[in-house]
Amino acid sequence: MTDGIPQHLGKYEVKNEISRGSMGIVFLGHDPYIDRPVAIKVALAESLNDPESGDRYRKMFFNEAHTAGKLTHPNIISIYDAGVDEENCYIIMEYIAGGETLKSYTRPEKLLPIEKVVEIIFKCAKALDYAHRESVVHRDIKPSNILVTKDKDVKIGDFSIAHINKPDSTTTQAGGVMGSPKYMSPEQLNEEHVTNRTDLFSLGVVMYELLTGRHPFEAENFSRLVNLILHESPPPLRDFRSDIPDVLEKIVRKAMQKNADDRYQMGLELATDLSKAFDQLEKPKEDISVQEMFNSVKKLEFFQGFPDAEVWEILRASTWQDYHRHDKIIIEGELDDCFYILVVGK
Template sequence: MNAPEKLGKFVVAQELGRGSTGTVYLCHDSFLGKDVAIKVYSLDAGTDEKTVQTRRKLFFNEAYLAGKMNHPNILPIYDAGEDGGHCYVVMEYVRGAQPLTLFCRAGNLLPVRKIVEIIFKCAKALDYAHRKGLVHRDIKPGNIMMTADGDVRIVDFGVAHMAGNDGGQLKGLVGSPSYMAPEQMRQQPSTVQTDLYSLGVVMYELLTGKRPYYGNNLARLVHQIIYATAPPVHTLRADVPPVLEDIVDKSLDKDVTRRYQTGLEFATDLTRAVRTLDKLSEELAEQERFNILRRLAFFEDFSYPEVYEVLQASRWQSYGPGENVVTEGELDDCFLVMVLGSADVRRGGQVVGRLSEGDCYGEAPYLPERRAMAGIVAATPMSVLRVNATLIEQASTQCQLRFHKMFLRALIERLAHGRKGEAAAPKPQAVTQKH
């Protein structure tokens, strides 16, 4: 099909993509002064009559939805029309959008948290559509677009079933076989649960890079979908927590009554999963910080429980080069332990020392006025453990004794070497492993 110069009031700029049913063009609306995407259905004279009739139904189906769908995660259809033998629908143009199929391959999988966000938005969008009496019937990665800023849009409602629009409906087996639910394969009516099953397949594929069922022909695929059990998600991707695997399993249940009944129910479970993921993330972050502290010479003599006590009394802070960590003369009730990077010790604007990993700073809590006698400025990207003097006093006696022993040792070594100002204590050799 040759590209038309105009479609109604829209000026055709360029071709964006070509599919089995038609071509999508970037067009400009001169009246509103904005770009739109227009899908033109292929109804060429050389196409057989059955195919033409099918495509006309697809066109009328999408045209019926023009102006009826208003959800941030559903691509809106603005208008539809016929011009010079061309049937077309006018849609929002989303610059830089890509289909999720790009993120269903090993080596290009998205982070688990991002996948949960995508499926959550899709579940909410489907819930909106279902409440309007619409069943999409062709949910798959290729029909979900991710925008340049990471948002999503569900597209292509050509085979959708909508209450009150029976004249434009396609009958029989419609959709993409790999994403069809068992009841679709049996050519039973598509329902809300059919869409949610398909969304579960998309979630499975985004998480693992594989579809739950494969077949070298349609008959084999149908048998797999109806009777087989999909490989557990964790066997294909180890970092998927059980709470998400349970959600996938429920969405793929072959029994419709045990599947999610609404998109809202699906989204609610995903929300609960995010809370679990956040908790796991915090636990992993704390474990990683614990491991880093155990490698520092400052904590060489601390037991495992004592290191955790220090963490509970501390804040882990990061700074970029040139940022103030401590301001000279300010009230200070904290000890500092350098964790990563290095910092300059400054007094009166002059550099008087350098702090590196494992060094400590903070005599202020020992002084009556508790004011910092020098400033600390990050020399490189750095992280510091800021230990609250009041909170450390609530730690176990053994932890307090060990902590203050290390700081007093730093002071004594500084005096013994005749250092002036607030320069750091000599850095001991880092401990690489502690049993």
């Protein structure tokens, strides 16, 4: 037994605990028929047995299986099965070995490279676009609900308060203010109709945090937080990180517009802009003017006596590159089809 959980739930073997949260405890398990590891999410007994909120909690718990169970996407955690074994309610999910949440990368001392952040949000936007086209709105997009694999791939999880945005849906779904306040859109806080654009607002908040290590709406209490989200613009990204390009500032701003009509309307639109931004990030940065390059090269002892025209010709045929200290430029013994001239450094 582990915290009252038996060694088996249905056909699945229950092993060690992985994590726990407000909606349940997650265990490492094993599917003996397919012979693969699985994650087993078990409902909290005390929440199920609460006389006032037990029924609502049970519906929310199995809501994840109902909503996410219909989704199949490489960047969404797969739901394999769900059931009840005696008094234990459980959901069987894809197990991500060595995974951690994006929350680890929202601290200033542990920020990811800008290119990696763009890649992560791009994948999340594509995954949400797919979910939205299947009429599923997550409603709780935040760093702790996005898992990062060992190779920095991402998986969106925890669809426990997800909403099926379909007129003919017959499923009873939880209403009221649902989500995590720091990542809620204005329409969520106002208890208005929630659409896919709510998830894109929340993803914009996540992107802001991953780029800066700061929350865009930092507040000392809930009422101040609500006022910031509803009425005030967050500080520019460059207030916290000077190397963030303007194109990313514009993307984050658009994602977090107060009026849902002014935001990205679909995840694919956001993903498209991120793809264009990524192409720009990959281009060599022109931090130094062509004239400055010429002046730096002309001063080198190697080029003493070279006519200006020949120095310009060399510059036009060359690529100006910057390297960090201890970077390997070329390794002795390896074949290469070019040579390097050190302008600064040794």
